[in-house]
């Protein structure tokens with residue numbers, strides 16, 4: 064098997080790396096960036112950490128700060144309009160997954176014309192657009208290194224996956240010092256999202272020896288530090304490990320795909336507005352229990368990488384420890400069941416057939432070690448409701 068790996072051309076990783084933004088621009092031959100971010104980055108002073116550097120280097124820049132969580136075509140279109148009205152030569156995306164996904168979509172659309180839906184999977188993106196320099200401020204989505212962007216079609220209320228080399232940032236600046244201010248809940252949710260990326264990339268049918276390495280490293284870092292990052296938000300060691308783990312998990316799933324957890328998580332997010340990492344967490348233990356018999360050794364490796372099973376321990380015992388740990392993690396991180404989250408039982412059960420068909424249509428369950436039927440997906444949704 065030949066693995067095809069897509070990654071940014073440049074990565075700056077470490078505390079204070081945000082200062083390298085001018086170096087990244089210079090190396091990419093750019094000098095007139097449009098910064099894509101959100102209002103919170105502006106008001107909290109994080110944006111100034113970027114613009115102070117640009118000013119010191121004498122660069123001209125402007126800011127598009129209208130990005131929203133779960134980015135929409137409406138916002139992307141407004142961003143493209145601003146991009147076309149100026150003489151920009153790069154996009155600097157600053158924030159969580161949403162500003163980064165918005166900047167990627169702006170680059171695609173500005174270079175290729177038409178509407179965002181013209182490029183949704185399985186359509187190809189003909190031209191690679193303006194370079195994106197991604198600066199994540201959460202340790203979570205991994206969007207700074209992935210070849211995906213997810214944009215909601217404002218007219219049809221559909222979450223569209225857009226995928227290809229044109230969606231991969233040209234550079235990523237991974238600076239854990241930007242994550243110290245993340246609140247407890249966000250740290251927990253984005254951390255579990257990253258752990259899920261790494262586990263799913265490792266057990267995926269599309270895994271390769273390259274993605275296995277970064278996935279194992281990510282699992283090890285995240286599992287050992289997620290509780291500390293929540294409990295001691297100023298811990299440099301915990302924040303650094305979580306940030307590196309999130310980026311490595313991004314490299315893993317960008318090139319090996321995600322599986323059933325993400326497939327089933329998206330409909331919960333879309334219908335009940337549960338944050339992405341939290342809906343993953345609600346599903347992760349039960350779906351791991353469902354899937355493990357089909358790939359016992361792979362899941363046992365996850366337990367070993369996470370440090371909850373000894374290297375010499377048998378696969379069956381290691382998988383039992385993995386399940387115990389995932390359940391304990393949900394307890395420690397106060398992950399509610401869908402019921403405890405306040406999701407109405409009747410509406411949840413009415414929607415299950417549609418949620419199951421959307422999960423299957425996303426393609427992610429097809430990468431799972433155990434490929435479920437629609438009825439099995441419904442049964443899993445029922446089991447986690449509680």
Ligand SMILES: [Fe+2]
Pocket residue numbers: 204256260325339
């Ligand atoms: Fe995710």
